[in-house]
Amino acid sequence: MDCRNYAPVDVAKGICHRAKQTVLADDPNCEFFEPTQKCKFCSHYVSSQEEQIGLCGAVPNKPWTYPELITVTCEWFARKVS
Amino acid sequence: MRNVVCMFDSGYTLPQGREVINYYYPLQYGFDGLIEIAKKKKMEVAGHAHGDGMAGINRLYNYEAAILVLEGIQKWILNYAMEALRLQAKEMDPVQKREYGELAECLQWVAHNPPRTFREAMQLCWTIQIAVLNEDAISGMSPGRLGQVLYPWWEQDMNAGRIDREKTLELLECQRVKFTCIDCFASMGVVGGVLSGNTFNNLTLGGLTATGQTASNELEILIIEAAIRCATPQPTLSVLYDENLPEDFLLKAIECNKTGSGYPAWMNNRVAIDFLMRQYGPEGMTPEEAYAVAIGGCLETSPCSWLQLKLNGKRYWIPGGSGQPTSVGVHFISLPKLVELTIFNGVDQRTGQPVFPPHNNKLNTYEEFYDSFRSYFRKTVEVLALTNNIQHDIWRKNNMAIFNSLLKPDCLGKGHLINELGYRYNGTFSIETCGTINMVNSLAALKKLVYDEEAVTLDELKDALKNNFGFKTADEVGSYSLADQEKKAGCEKYDRIHFLGMTAPKYGNDDPFVDQLLKEWEDWFCKTCHEYESLYAKPFYACQISVSTHAPMGEATIATPDGRLANTTFADASMSAYPGTDRNGPYALFTSATVWNHSTSQNSQMNLKIHPSAINGPTGSKKLLELTRAYMRKGGFHIQYNVVDSKVLRDAQKHPENYRDLMIRVAGFTQYWVELGKPIQDEVIARTEYEGV
Numbered sequence: 001m002d003c004r005n006y007a008p009v010d011v012a013k014g015i016c017h018r019a020k021q022t023v024l025a026d027d028p029n030c031e032f033f034e035p036t037q038k039c040k041f042c043s044h045y046v047s048s049q050e051e052q053i054g055l056c057g058a059v060p061n062k063p064w065t066y067p068e069l070i071t072v073t074c075e076w077f078a079r080k081v082s
Numbered sequence: 083m084r085n086v087v088c089m090f091d092s093g094y095t096l097p098q099g100r101e102v103i104n105y106y107y108p109l110q111y112g113f114d115g116l117i118e119i120a121k122k123k124k125m126e127v128a129g130h131a132h133g134d135g136m137a138g139i140n141r142l143y144n145y146e147a148a149i150l151v152l153e154g155i156q157k158w159i160l161n162y163a164m165e166a167l168r169l170q171a172k173e174m175d176p177v178q179k180r181e182y183g184e185l186a187e188c189l190q191w192v193a194h195n196p197p198r199t200f201r202e203a204m205q206l207c208w209t210i211q212i213a214v215l216n217e218d219a220i221s222g223m224s225p226g227r228l229g230q231v232l233y234p235w236w237e238q239d240m241n242a243g244r245i246d247r248e249k250t251l252e253l254l255e256c257q258r259v260k261f262t263c264i265d266c267f268a269s270m271g272v273v274g275g276v277l278s279g280n281t282f283n284n285l286t287l288g289g290l291t292a293t294g295q296t297a298s299n300e301l302e303i304l305i306i307e308a309a310i311r312c313a314t315p316q317p318t319l320s321v322l323y324d325e326n327l328p329e330d331f332l333l334k335a336i337e338c339n340k341t342g343s344g345y346p347a348w349m350n351n352r353v354a355i356d357f358l359m360r361q362y363g364p365e366g367m368t369p370e371e372a373y374a375v376a377i378g379g380c381l382e383t384s385p386c387s388w389l390q391l392k393l394n395g396k397r398y399w400i401p402g403g404s405g406q407p408t409s410v411g412v413h414f415i416s417l418p419k420l421v422e423l424t425i426f427n428g429v430d431q432r433t434g435q436p437v438f439p440p441h442n443n444k445l446n447t448y449e450e451f452y453d454s455f456r457s458y459f460r461k462t463v464e465v466l467a468l469t470n471n472i473q474h475d476i477w478r479k480n481n482m483a484i485f486n487s488l489l490k491p492d493c494l495g496k497g498h499l500i501n502e503l504g505y506r507y508n509g510t511f512s513i514e515t516c517g518t519i520n521m522v523n524s525l526a527a528l529k530k531l532v533y534d535e536e537a538v539t540l541d542e543l544k545d546a547l548k549n550n551f552g553f554k555t556a557d558e559v560g561s562y563s564l565a566d567q568e569k570k571a572g573c574e575k576y577d578r579i580h581f582l583g584m585t586a587p588k589y590g591n592d593d594p595f596v597d598q599l600l601k602e603w604e605d606w607f608c609k610t611c612h613e614y615e616s617l618y619a620k621p622f623y624a625c626q627i628s629v630s631t632h633a634p635m636g637e638a639t640i641a642t643p644d645g646r647l648a649n650t651t652f653a654d655a656s657m658s659a660y661p662g663t664d665r666n667g668p669y670a671l672f673t674s675a676t677v678w679n680h681s682t683s684q685n686s687q688m689n690l691k692i693h694p695s696a697i698n699g700p701t702g703s704k705k706l707l708e709l710t711r712a713y714m715r716k717g718g719f720h721i722q723y724n725v726v727d728s729k730v731l732r733d734a735q736k737h738p739e740n741y742r743d744l745m746i747r748v749a750g751f752t753q754y755w756v757e758l759g760k761p762i763q764d765e766v767i768a769r770t771e772y773e774g775v
Contacts, residue, residue, distance in 0.1 A: 005172075017169060017172070017173075018172070020175075072165070073161045
């Protein structure tokens with residue numbers, strides 16, 4: 001679930017801050033959808049051959065990261081233009 | 083490990099934990115204050131050895147690391163404050179909107195300053211808890227005597243009318259939910275097999291103050307009430323039972339026991355103090371400091387210290403952890419497996435692999451058998467102690483904790499972290515065993531049947547053990563409880579030997595024949611542990627809790643001379659009787675359990691299952707308290723209760739969907755029934771159920 005309003009409870013479900021209800025992680029987006037920040041949405045993210053591992057191009061030594069890492073506190077996050 | 087002689091990865095995959103955290107320094111100084119202290123100390127020590135040619139100069143780097151970590155933690159806290167403000171901006175509900183604002187304000191304050199109110203103190207303690215857990219793979223980072231740590235703020239808030247009991251209960255219940263959300267992952271064998279997924283956040287209640295008076299207070303009563311109202315596995319509760327504790331406090335704890343949550347567990351405060359003085363006296367512990375004891379992890383008597391807090395002109399002595407982790411050492415040696423290896427000359431019967439060099443002793447006498455068994459025990463400890471020391475040396479050189487270190491006395495003062503013996507108490511490595519009672523019962527069966535009465539030869543016994551006394555395996559039957567096992571057709575030849583094994587003297591019945599064997603073992607085991615040394619050059623000590631290891635270890639062990647069948651679970655804990663064999667009532671069990679001095683070991687562990695009807699009403703509560711007292715007064719260290727009808731448990735196995743929030747006490751921890759593996763469920767069902775106390 002890539003919505004900023006989603007607070008995960010476990011791998012299958014979470015709580016919607018707006019609706020104040022339990023939602024499933026793979027429920028479709030609703031009218032209040034707000035895109036969250038994750039590495040996979042960042043223009044600095046460099047994917048690699050290995051599944052689920054990539055590199056962060058914003059940092060000089062290009063450390064490992066992974067696409068689902070939540071980056072709401074990352075000062076270098078730059079949303080990819082789709 | 084492959085032959086499950088031990089479950090040793092527990093001792094190094096969780097390099098920290100089973101200890102008591104210390105919240106004091108941030109509570110007293112705030113994070114800004116701690117950074118100032120670290121900066122000042124850094125300037126004092128920079129470039130100086132001050133007589134320590136090995137590690138004196140390191141203090142400069144340690145203080146710098148402390149400053150960086152503290153600044154990082156401040157930023158992390160402020161990120162949460164920003165998130166609270168973001169949520170507040172979007173929130174429509176006015177009550178929730180206000181609450182987000184209060185949360186942000188609280189976080190912004192505690193990111194820098196010592197707390198002013200109970201709520202801020204609670205928030206800071208929780209933040210510290212999570213910060214420590216983020217630093218390493220940790221299980222059992224116990225909050226300690228949190229009710230006594232937070233009491234200064236609560237007392238002053240209550241006097242000033244800033245809080246009331248209901249608001250306090252709401253905060254305590256929310257805290258229970260947060261503690262229950264803690265998770266850890268080390269390895270499948272550890273988290274699943276050893277820990278049953280539990281995280282052992284043990285909140286200690288009761289005990290004594292630094293001057294020997296009762297330390298229980300009204301906030302602790304509310305902590306118990308919150309646990310009754312909001313029954314979650316965490317934090318688990320422990321009462322440090324002392325004769326000085328007030329009756330109303332003790333009866334409140336009993337009321338919680340009667341809800342069936344499995345907590346609080348009861349620990350003997352004076353036995354704990356005696357143990358601490360034995361182990362840590364050489365490191366300078368005094369009796370007054372030993373009074374600060376709290377329980378780490380599920381049942382680990384942990385060294386703690388008193389530190390003086392000043393709040394609005396009033397002084398309080400608050401307890402907190404001051405020792406290294408006790409999650410480390412030689413872990414979970416399977417004593418029944420060592421009996422098997424002794425019988426079969428070092429060869430594991432499940433895998434066919436030789437584990438030890440053959441002893442080649444003829445085993446013609448009981449003494450020869452017992453000496454061979456102890457020799458294999460020593461070999462096990464030697465190998466594992468060496469391995470553990472090297473593993474932890476790698477950890478301390480490459481990944482040791484900075485934040486947890488600076489929280490514990492005396493790291494901030496000395497400038498040395500955990501790796502350089504910065505903690506006040508460093509002799510915390512243990513040698514831990516599982517299956518004590520099946521081992522003792524097996525020795526009793528061997529002594530009586532093979533050696534004293536010669537009713538069975540050793541070869542006949544070996545044959546019977548290899549063939550599981552003519553029974554199907556537990557895997558075939560689908561149950562790990564002895565009660566559910568099934569005979570193979572046409573396998574009557576082992577019936578006599580099995581009968582003799584089952585009816586041989588059993589621990590838990592006040593029978594000196596068996597109890598003397600237990601005493602001999604404990605006296606030897608507890609003393610022998612001190613012969614081994616940790617990487618910190620401190621002696622090991624004995625630790626006797628099973629957690630969940632009695633299930634997988636039982637599954638990997640063939641039948642044993644006491645009549646136990648292959649793959650079935652061992653007796654739980656270390657002083658619990660094997661299910662169904664304690665036939666003379668709880669007081670006989672207590673007499674058996676206390677033949678040895680419990681203060682020579684970090685712990686002992688006793689579970690009792692009691693039918694709810696046995697302790698009904700106020701009279702029932704008093705009976706349960708008297709039962710607890712009786713065990714404590716005999717010198718028992720620990721007892722805990724499952725107050726449940728076994729029929730409910732059987733139904734819960736068949737229909738787990740109807741029992742999602744049923745909780746059960748296993749061995750030192752409470753867990754949701756539906757999250758326990760079947761072998762543990764079977765074992766809990768099989769435990770003797772007392773219908774009268």
